[in-house]
Amino acid sequence: MAPAGVSLRAVVLCLLAWAGLAAADRVYIHPFHLLVYSKSSCEQMEKSNTEAPKEPTFTPVPIQAKTTPVDEEALREKLVLATEKLEEEDRLRAAKVGMMLNFLGFHMYRLLSESWSPASGAILSPTALFGTLASFYLGALDPTASRLQAFLGVPGEDQGCTSRLDGHKVLSALQTIQGLLVIPGGAGGQSGLLLSTVVGLFTAPGLRLKQPFVRGLAPFAPVTLVRSLDLSTDPDLAAEKINMFMHAVTGWKMNRPLSGVSPESTLLFNTYVHFQGTLKGFSLMEGLQDFWVDSTTAVPVPMLSGTGTFQHWSDAQNNVSMTRVPLGRSTSLLLLQPHCVADLRRVEVLSFQHNFLAWLKDLTPRAIRLTMPQLTLQGSYDLQDLLAQARLPTLLGAEANLGKISDDQLRVGKVLNTVLLELKADEGGEPTVATQPPDEPEALEVTLNSPFLFAIYEQDSTALHFLGRVANPLSAA
Structure with missing residues (x-):
């Protein structure tokens, strides 16, 4: 190094x-x-x-x-x-x-x-x-x-x-x-x-x-x-x-x-x-859901769920997916999910040191049902x-x-x-659900119930306001 x-x-x-x-x-x-x-x-x-x-x-x-x-x-x-x-x-x-x-x-x-x-x-x-x-x-x-x-x-x-x-x-x-x-x-x-x-x-x-x-x-x-x-x-x-x-x-x-x-x-x-921040169109799921901090240990956490058209990209070669969720006029929540929990550190190095901003260009709209933890x-x-x-x-x-x-x-x-x-559901907001064309596939299920990476990104200034890793939603960073 x-x-x-x-x-x-x-x-x-x-x-x-x-x-x-x-x-x-x-x-x-x-x-x-x-x-x-x-x-x-x-x-x-x-x-x-x-x-x-x-x-x-x-x-x-x-x-x-x-x-x-x-x-x-x-x-x-x-x-x-x-x-x-x-x-x-x-x-x-x-x-x-x-x-x-x-x-x-x-x-x-x-x-x-x-x-x-x-x-x-x-x-x-x-x-x-x-x-x-x-x-x-x-x-x-x-x-x-x-x-x-x-x-x-x-x-x-x-x-x-x-x-x-x-x-x-x-x-x-x-x-x-x-x-x-x-x-x-x-x-x-x-x-x-x-x-x-x-x-x-x-x-x-x-x-x-x-x-x-x-x-x-x-x-x-x-x-x-x-x-x-x-x-x-x-x-x-x-x-x-x-x-x-x-x-x-x-x-x-x-x-x-x-x-x-x-x-x-x-x-x-x-x-x-x-x-x-509030996730427009998302709701707090009933009861607590399992979040797997590793392959054998789960903790019950409050989870949010919403369906809409979000920008998404998946890289089979690097075993990582990115989903972009709008938070404001030009502000987004970027979620990076390793396809295998064991790859989290490798994906972290790859994304936050090399390819993160470049990957934004590869995102395309996709109907998605997204489930993720409520975060503090x-x-x-x-x-x-x-x-x-x-x-x-x-x-x-x-x-x-x-x-x-x-x-x-x-x-x-x-x-x-x-x-x-803090990220929570906007219970009173209108959902971001889009009409699913008959020739399009069913909404893709994206569930963040194991460690993942995130960023808060503002498009006009291209500034990354926050970078982070969620290993256990119940623990302080």
């Missing part, structure tokens, strides 16, 4: 090869020109650097301070409103970032999967992962900024200003990507989708944060909760306080709460994502561990230059990504 650093360079080269198609023969266009600083912006920044006063800072309030609970419906409406004002350049920028986060998501999923047990579930949000790293880029100065930019997939080239990522453009594109996921279809229709992103910034007492940095996170995380608490005296108590605070604010039940806070930390950056999945991982696996353990370490976050000396502890994903 190639070293992680080599794999990352390969990712960057692939990105450049794809994006470089936009370059003309005679007039050079930066392959990521929609995401880097323009010449005029660079000139304005150079002027501002000599004239601007010191950026305002603030000290976070203690974690005991009360705050308003998260209104997820209001967050959805805000995302939908943002998509109504999109211009063509916004959509192109979102597609570019969608491509970047997919590459990074596949790369990090591979690293994560190497440490997972084959019998365990898994879930990863490429958008949350990319957004968290882009947030740190927003707060970084060189050399940390250059290293983060390269990790996100955009080499700095000559290190000139016009080759540098504009962090605000990147986070704005992420807002577009999130909005496209939940935008309703049709006149006044509802997508039935909910996506909430909340960032928790937890600091040691007395540490001052820069206001422009915290404000700049708003497009990616419209709710940024900034609190201070003692992280050094009793790390376990600090973790408990953070878990209680986040539960009180979001109401989400976290089966994998924060633990193991380093007493040397002065800043924790936690990203929480909640996705809720949770997953949590520390980006610091992922960076260590990617052979970049010092990227956000003690020597990181994060001067746009604070003038104080920062020691970044855990950088947590926590995902809560």
Whole structure:
């Protein structure tokens, strides 16, 4: 297996090869020109650097301070409103970032999967992962900024200003990507989708944060909760306080709460994502049904069933099938089922590292009766561990230059990504059943009652919002 650093360079080269198609023969266009600083912006920044006063800072309030609970419906409406004002350049920028986060998501999923047990579930949000790293880029100065930019997939080239990522453009594109996921279809229709992103910034007492940095996170995380608490005296108590605070604010039940806070930390950056989707035309089956976690063990789980015309494809050579189920106007649930349970890991490597997006082109409409588990999945991982696996353990370490976050000396502890994903039946929706032509075969039975893979895909930005493996619907990822 190639070293992680080599794999990352390969990712960057692939990105450049794809994006470089936009370059003309005679007039050079930066392959990521929609995401880097323009010449005029660079000139304005150079002027501002000599004239601007010191950026305002603030000290976070203690974690005991009360705050308003998260209104997820209001967050959805805000995302939908943002998509109504999109211009063509916004959509192109979102597609570019969608491509970047997919590459990074596949790369990090591979690293994560190497440490997972084959019998365990898994879930990863490429958008949350990319957004968290882009947030740190927003707060970084060189050399940390250059290293983060390269990790996100955009080499700095000559290190000139016009080759540098504009962090605000990147986070704005992420807002577009999130909005496209939940935008309703049709006149006044509802997508039935909910996506909430909340960032928790937890600091040691007395540490001052820069206001422009915290404000700049708003497009990616419209709710940024900034609190201070003692992280050094009793790390376990600090973790408990953070878990209680986040539960009180979001109401989400976290089966994998924060633990193991380093007493040397002065800043924790936690990203929480909640996705809720409904399968239109599906019903909850009566009673519990068997889900075979392996060839000899079954667990009773609630199952959903629906009949409709779905896009489907089956590959006998690779022993895998893919079914695409619509969730919203341009959002789909992609289900990958190995024909043999023993092939799950091989199919996972094949799909999430090589052929996944290419397989979408092979899907064709087919009348299908689909049965699958009702899902409530949770997953949590520390980006610091992922960076260590990617052979970049010092990227956000003690020597990181994060001067746009604070003038104080920062020691970044855990950088947590926590995902809560729920898929259920839309009992009140109209079924997606299509009339079966007399010369067509009977509806194909597709039953996901053994371990399978899934993804949540948004077509306009080509972004993969979630990747995962369901080994046991009753267990957290």
